[in-house]
Amino acid sequence: MLVDIERMPDDPLEANGFGIVSQWAIDALGEDFRQQALAWYRQYHHFAAAKLNALASPLLIDCHSFSSHPTPLCPCPPDIDICIGWNEDDTAPAPPLLDRIVAYFIDCGYSVGINSPFSHSKTFPEAKDYHTLMIEINKRCYMDEQTLNCSSNFAPLHDRLLRLYSVIMNYNSAPSCR
Numbered sequence: 001m002l003v004d005i006e007r008m009p010d011d012p013l014e015a016n017g018f019g020i021v022s023q024w025a026i027d028a029l030g031e032d033f034r035q036q037a038l039a040w041y042r043q044y045h046h047f048a049a050a051k052l053n054a055l056a057s058p059l060l061i062d063c064h065s066f067s068s069h070p071t072p073l074c075p076c077p078p079d080i081d082i083c084i085g086w087n088e089d090d091t092a093p094a095p096p097l098l099d100r101i102v103a104y105f106i107d108c109g110y111s112v113g114i115n116s117p118f119s120h121s122k123t124f125p126e127a128k129d130y131h132t133l134m135i136e137i138n139k140r141c142y143m144d145e146q147t148l149n150c151s152s153n154f155a156p157l158h159d160r161l162l163r164l165y166s167v168i169m170n171y172n173s174a175p176s177c178r
Contacts, residue, residue: 002029003037005044006062006122049126059093059168060132062122063161068140078117081110081141085119085134093131097171101133104167108160110141135161 002025007013009020017023021037052058062085066078082105086092105112121134139145142154 002033003041005041008123008125045124045126049124052124052127052130055130058130060122060124060130061165061168062132062134063137065137065139065142066118068138068145078113078138079111080113080117081105081138083113083116083118083134083136083138085115085121085136087120087123087132091121091123091130091132093133097168098133100167101135101164104164 003021004018005020007018007020011019013019020041021034025037026034052060066083068078084098084102084105086098092098102112102114118134118136121132123132124130137157142157143150
């Protein structure tokens with residue numbers, strides 16, 4: 001990864017080469033690239049914060065995946081399918097919504113980690129009055145990590161995520177995996 005929009009300025013992982021611009025990218029592409037990447041990062045943050053500020057009661061869903069194999073950021077292979085993370089501040093979604101999301105994934109047959117092996121969710125300090133939630137999906141749930149081909153589980157997972165997003169949008173509806 002060259003630029004990680006999830007990192008914050010002065011992120012503690014920067015000491016390990018995993019800052020906004022990875023150390024190997026700086027080594028390979030130079031300081032000019034780092035400066036341009038930081039400009040892109042600031043531009044993205046400004047744009048996203050403006051979008052959040054324009055909405056009434058927004059929920060930012062920070063959804064991505066993680067490897068089932070050891071990585072520098074997660075040396076112990078996680079034995080869970082889905083990781084749900086949130087911040088322990090005003091950006092945390094309401095506990096009943098978090099409970100519904102966790103129950104939804106469990107009902108769908110997935111094992112769920114709560115703020116483990118990863119924690120927290122993307123924030124935009126420039127944005128006001130929003131909530132944020134991280135949903136990280138173990139790649140083994142939808143792909144062959146060796147060939148990078150989608151598995152037969154890809155379409156069902158996709159459908160389940162769309163159904164979950166509908167449940168979140170219609171917060172008063174009962175979540176069901178079926």
